[in-house]
Amino acid sequence: MNRRHPTQEAITFALLLAFGFLFLLPFLWMVSTSLKPLEETMKMPPEWIPSSFQWHNYPDAMRAMGPFWTFAGNSLLLAGLNVVGTVLSSAWVAYGFSRLDWKGRDACFFLLLMTMMIPFPVVMVPLYTLFRDLGWIGTMKPLWVPSFLAGAFNVFLLRQFFLTLPRDLSEAARIDGCSEFRIFWQVILPLAKPALLTVALFQFLATWNDFLGPLIFLARESHFTLALALQALQSTISGTPWHHLMAASTLVVAPVLVLFFFTQRTFIRGIATTGLK
Amino acid sequence: MAKVILENLSKIYPGERGRNPKVAVDRVSLEIASGEFVVLVGPSGCGKTTTLRMIAGLEDISSGTIHIGDRCVNDTPPKDRDIAMVFQNYALYPHMTVERNMAFGLELRGFPKEEIRKRVQAAAKTLGLLEPDNLLVRKPKALSGGQRQRVALGRAMVREPKAFLFDEPLSNLDAKMRVEMRAEISRLHRTLGSTMIYVTHDQTEAMTMADRIVVMSSGKVQQNDTPMNLYHRPANRFVAGFMGSPPMNFFQGRLRRTHSGLEFAEETPEGRTSWVLPLTSGSTSGLASRMDKPVVLGIRPEHISPDAGGTGSFEVEVDLVEPMGAETLVYGRTAGHKCICRTFRSEGKELEGRKMRFLPDASRLHFFDVESGQAIS
Numbered sequence: 001m002n003r004r005h006p007t008q009e010a011i012t013f014a015l016l017l018a019f020g021f022l023f024l025l026p027f028l029w030m031v032s033t034s035l036k037p038l039e040e041t042m043k044m045p046p047e048w049i050p051s052s053f054q055w056h057n058y059p060d061a062m063r064a065m066g067p068f069w070t071f072a073g074n075s076l077l078l079a080g081l082n083v084v085g086t087v088l089s090s091a092w093v094a095y096g097f098s099r100l101d102w103k104g105r106d107a108c109f110f111l112l113l114m115t116m117m118i119p120f121p122v123v124m125v126p127l128y129t130l131f132r133d134l135g136w137i138g139t140m141k142p143l144w145v146p147s148f149l150a151g152a153f154n155v156f157l158l159r160q161f162f163l164t165l166p167r168d169l170s171e172a173a174r175i176d177g178c179s180e181f182r183i184f185w186q187v188i189l190p191l192a193k194p195a196l197l198t199v200a201l202f203q204f205l206a207t208w209n210d211f212l213g214p215l216i217f218l219a220r221e222s223h224f225t226l227a228l229a230l231q232a233l234q235s236t237i238s239g240t241p242w243h244h245l246m247a248a249s250t251l252v253v254a255p256v257l258v259l260f261f262f263t264q265r266t267f268i269r270g271i272a273t274t275g276l277k
Numbered sequence: 278m279a280k281v282i283l284e285n286l287s288k289i290y291p292g293e294r295g296r297n298p299k300v301a302v303d304r305v306s307l308e309i310a311s312g313e314f315v316v317l318v319g320p321s322g323c324g325k326t327t328t329l330r331m332i333a334g335l336e337d338i339s340s341g342t343i344h345i346g347d348r349c350v351n352d353t354p355p356k357d358r359d360i361a362m363v364f365q366n367y368a369l370y371p372h373m374t375v376e377r378n379m380a381f382g383l384e385l386r387g388f389p390k391e392e393i394r395k396r397v398q399a400a401a402k403t404l405g406l407l408e409p410d411n412l413l414v415r416k417p418k419a420l421s422g423g424q425r426q427r428v429a430l431g432r433a434m435v436r437e438p439k440a441f442l443f444d445e446p447l448s449n450l451d452a453k454m455r456v457e458m459r460a461e462i463s464r465l466h467r468t469l470g471s472t473m474i475y476v477t478h479d480q481t482e483a484m485t486m487a488d489r490i491v492v493m494s495s496g497k498v499q500q501n502d503t504p505m506n507l508y509h510r511p512a513n514r515f516v517a518g519f520m521g522s523p524p525m526n527f528f529q530g531r532l533r534r535t536h537s538g539l540e541f542a543e544e545t546p547e548g549r550t551s552w553v554l555p556l557t558s559g560s561t562s563g564l565a566s567r568m569d570k571p572v573v574l575g576i577r578p579e580h581i582s583p584d585a586g587g588t589g590s591f592e593v594e595v596d597l598v599e600p601m602g603a604e605t606l607v608y609g610r611t612a613g614h615k616c617i618c619r620t621f622r623s624e625g626k627e628l629e630g631r632k633m634r635f636l637p638d639a640s641r642l643h644f645f646d647v648e649s650g651q652a653i654s
Contacts, residue, residue, distance in 0.1 A: 168368035171335050176382035176432075177356040190372040 034247035041242040061244035065229050066221060075208055075225040078143050082207040083200045085147035086154055090199060093150040094158035095184050099170060116152040128216060138219035154199045161195035162188060197266050208256060226252045278471045279346035279439040281309040286341035288327050301327045303496035314466050314473045318483040319493035325476045326444055332474060333362050333442050345439055361433035362442040366449055367425045369417040376413040379432045400431040423454040443475040447482065459485060480520050492516045514650035517575050517643055523606060523617045528574045532567050539564060541574050543613055551612035552591035557639045563654045564644060575643035578619035584636035593635050595628045
């Protein structure tokens with residue numbers, strides 16, 4: 001890579017820093033508020049550093065939310081099931097769309113892509129009816145079973161990656177004695193790790209942060225997820241306890257941050273190389 | 278090892294919406310003896326790779342049959358054909374070590390661990406994968422091109438297949454490594470004595486390695502013969518021009534009878550006679566019927582020598598001289614045709630732009646029909 005002019009470099013960094021800071025602001029504000037006493041949360045002009053750090057806001061918020069660890073467990077369970085379901089099913093479908101030849105393949109793929117253009121609210125009611133007929137309303141099933149049926153975006157992402165793997169590899173494996181499934185499982189999947197990890201992370205984020213799904217399909221508090229429970233915190237108590245809400249929000253965001261921190265290298269490389277490798 | 282027999286093998290790709298189907302392989306029949314090294318050679322798109330892939334089972338057969346050993350394998354999946362294939366870009370599994378790459382096929386076939394270890398070690402030793410460094414523990418990306426191709430060979434060897442199939446295995450290697458691996462594969466063939474079918478577009482590889490060469494063009498077999506026979510007795514103009522480097526010179530002209538025998542008169546595109554070559558009685562068999570008819574004369578560059586001006590010599594305007602050390606290639610034009618001469622005299626660049634005279638070796642002439650390109654004998 002050729003080095004750029006120092007001034008140009010300085011401008012680039014200044015811009016990146018400015019935007020980085022801009023995106024960081026709300027997050028910092030959330031953390032700051034989570035450590036303030038309630039009366040300081042709305043103080044004008046705002047103060048960034050709390051007059052005294054209210055660490056007990058955190059245990060208080062957890063108590064106010066109800067059975068916090070049950071919610072966390074539910075979120076984790078759903079995120080886990082969704083990740084496993086999405087990765088396995090999307091990879092399997094993407095394999096069919098990229099490495100097998102069959103009549104009408106591209107037309108089917110196009111049809112699948114079109115489903116990406118249907119916004120969730122459009123299918124919300126039919127989905128609800130469907131799950132009601134199945135007797136799944138009030139259970140967690142509507143929130144994880146569909147993930148085992150592959151999603152268009154993830155299939156698209158993985159298909160593009162699979163297309164970049166040389167065909168000879170599959171053929172060598174076929175001559176070596178692999179069945180089609182074994183080629184998928186032992187040759188293609190191990191090579192697609194960065195792409196699979198990207199899909200897994202996308203799915204984890206989406207499920208962890210999903211609010212609408214749990215809101216519509218869940219009934220019992222013992223099934224609630226963290227995202228849904230946060231909302232409860234906001235509405236059940238008269239007047240929003242901002243310090244508790246922010247403390248709880250920080251707790252909910254924290255696992256995602258930790259996850260991203262440890263996987264960002266693969267995550268970013270995964271996105272960057274998808275379809276380009 | 279086993280014999281491989283192709284009978285009227287064809288591959289037709291259906292065109293868009295069933296129109297303009299493309300015939301990639303056209304009724305190819307071949308008999309490859311057990312332990313024979315056969316090279317399929319031809320320009321790109323001639324159907325050689327498709328033929329090989331049909332033998333491997335990677336491509337469906339449109340019509341015809343393939344026998345490996347005594348069994349018709351038309352509907353047998355690749356893994357049950359008992360063949361091993363070496364690919365142009367190696368096709369090693371990037372996430373597996375060299376050892377695992379070689380062992381994978383045996384593992385899938387349920388060989389006992391001890392047997393797998395023994396075979397992998399033996400193949401690795403033969404191919405020099407253990408000394409000076411033990412490459413078995415490495416991943417393919419930590420190997421050079423030549424080493425990767427050795428591993429690919431090893432992967433095929435451990436299987437002890439009925440037949441080895443090679444799909445342009447050396448074309449991704451640099452020139453030096455290519456020569457080295459060429460010799461290595463030939464040695465391997467001698468040691469293993471296996472049936473090997475090898476596809477290449479490089480006629481040097483074909484000439485040096487093959488027991489028998491099958492020259493293909495437009496999906497058809499043009500000639501199927503030993504390397505020396507191909508060189509000395511090409512069946513048609515295509516084979517004559519394809520085999521040999523630099524390629525054979527072709528002159529269009531007419532056969533004429535003279536009081537002492539026959540002569541060939543080169544004709545320019547305008548129909549003017551530019552030079553005349555008296556033919557010795559040895560080279561005139563079969564030509565009598567072509568009297569006064571147009572024919573194509575073929576002479577290999579190595580059968581033309583610079584000459585002071587004897588009978589049958591012709592004048593050439595030299596436009597390029599390529600000194601190669603031991604030999605020199607002289608490129609030029611006669612009145613009607615391009616001409617290359619390969620001489621062991623060391624000619625210099627100063628000849629470029631000058632005129633000089635060449636004399637063909639009258640006992641090494643080839644004649645071809647103008648229309649069909651078939652050799653006249």
